Amino acid sequence: MKLATWNVNSLKVRLPQVLDWLAANPVDALCLQELKLDQDKFPLQAFTDIGYHADWAGQKTYNGVAILSKVAGTEIVKNIPGFEDHQQRVIATTLPYGESTIRVISAYCPNGQSLDSDKYQYKLGWYAAFKAWLAEEIKQHERVAVLGDYNVAPADEDVHDPAKWVGQVLVSEPEREAFRELINLGLTDSFRLFEQAPKSFSWWDYRMNGFKRNAGVRIDHVLLSKVLVPHCTACIIDKAPRANEQPSDHTPVVATLV
Secondary structure, eight states: EEEEEOOSSSSHHHHHHHHHHHHSSSSSSEEEEEEOOGGGGGGGGHHHTTTEEEEEEEEESOEEEEEESSOEEEEEEEEETTOOSSOOEEEEEEEEEETTTEEEEEEEEOOOOTTTTTHHHHHHHHHHHHHHHHHHHHHSSEEEEEEEOOOOOOOOGGGGGGGHOOOOTTTTTHHHHHHHHHHTEEEEEEEGGSOOOSSOEEEEOTTTTTTTTTTTTTOEEEEEEGGGGGGGGEEEEEEEGSSSSSSSSSSHHHEEEE
């Protein structure tokens, strides 16, 4: 089973790229973030035509998440239950996995803007609510995969130049602690299960030739519950789509489970 995550930074703009990528990489489930589409504008037929089911939570201009899957999911949940939030950031589904099932969650965690911003406080509050809900999900579903744009680079090795990022969002200690608290629920960063090349990133700024200079950060992650870790045989960052014409500033991350 292959699971992937990709912040597409506007599905309307990037739809042809997503379709091309799925044709070349027919993963079992693809979690998308930053759809930037109203609920009724989601291009369902385009995915149906290539054999994928879709569940999504749309939002005009900002946010929006989806899960594309070869098999229709069940037990769909949108947003964090009990957490009042108009921003569409979470969707979950249950998919077949061998003779059992796997709970797949697509998450678009807040950016935070700056350390002195109200959006930073919202981010930390959102993470606390997300952690509490994930704890319940893990109790109910032994096999859980949480994929998405976490907007946190967990360690300095996940940042192209840590000194230049001091005092910025994505790397602050409260954000990293919030990420570690997710890990402490019994989740594992699947990318770090394997030896990886140094300077491996999933996001590069459009400005200052960020991608060409590999001046990026690793903020897109696939977290797996304990039961799934022995079944994970690979996790890779596919940099190819970032070189497309008019690309997303993120690129896919793909985990393989057997």
